[in-house]
């Protein structure tokens with residue numbers, strides 16, 4: 001039974017995944033606070049739109065601020081927060097290559113500020129959005145959480161692994177709980193405009209050529225956003241103290257070529273492709289072993305690629321032009 005009094009803080013709650021998470025938590029009668037700086041990594045108007053319905057709910061308060069300032073927000077200090085979902089981050093592998101210092105400064109410093117806030121405000125549970133990219137090109141697949149010697153390939157992936165380690169230290173020193181959820185290629189309505197499916201959809205519809213990294217044989221474990229949200233909410237019920245990591249994937253590998261032909265099928269139109277070399281900072285293939293999350297969180301991803309792409313494309317057609325920037 002979920003208490004109407006439970007208060008959850010979502011960092012990055014105006015983003016793609018954060019706004020879906022906020023909606024789902026409100027449906028189950030949580031009280032939520034969101035902190036988001038609406039950064040211009042992509043058009044902030046998209047984020048305003050993501051939360052335009054959410055902020056009408058009386059159980060929501062939103063702080064338009066940088067997470068690095070959280071310790072000076074008086075209205076948040078006076079709240080009794082039960083759990084934090086830490087999603088605020090500059091995301092994406094490719095941009096992190098050119099902007100590594102900016103990524104590091106944002107992603108690490110904001111996480112440190114959050115941990116300090118959690119300590120000062122006796123918050124017992126922090127659940128962080130980590131990423132499959134921390135596995136790099138680890139050869140033992142499907143990837144499971146206990147794989148040793150992780151070698152993340154990009155600055156973004158390195159930031160995520162560093163934040164996991166900060167969380168692990170924090171949990172062991174303070175008897176708190178820190179859960180890192182390694183998300184695998186999340187897709188669905190409100191998907192970020194820099195993500196492949198979103199970019200490809202726009203280009204196919206506009207008859208523009210698409211640069212494809214590699215031969216088409218690289219692969220991803222595409223995971224629908226509602227499944228990610230269900231797994232994240234399930235992790236709130238995980239009570240074992242200390243540090244824990246869970247993969248949240250779908251559990252299937254889909255090649256880039258397979259994903260494109262499914263997308264073309266859903267759109268009803270073919271794209272024009274131009275192959276360019278893969279980036280060394282990107283994993284060749286990602287594939288999740290979801291066994292631990294299934295066993296301990298009763299995680300049960302339900303949405304396959306075809307259904308998820310249909311839902312994504314319905315949303316894409318319905319949205320206004322600012323979302324396709």
Ligand SMILES: NC(=O)c1ccc[n+]([C@@H]2O[C@H](COP(=O)([O-])OP(=O)(O)OC[C@H]3O[C@@H](n4cnc5c(N)ncnc54)[C@H](O)[C@@H]3O)[C@@H](O)[C@H]2O)c1
Pocket residue numbers: 011012013014015016017018035036037038039041047065066067068086087088089090091092106110129130131132182183184185186187192
């Ligand atoms: N989308 C994916 O496929 C995927 C995969 C793995 C991990 N993740 C992680 O999940 C989380 C959410 O991803 P998303 O795709 O929804 O991205 P998103 O960019 O849509 O959401 C992130 C939000 O964080 C906010 N933010 C960034 N820095 C901030 C700061 N310093 N202070 C306050 N707010 C800040 C942004 O304005 C944005 O609204 C991220 O941590 C991302 O790294 C996403």
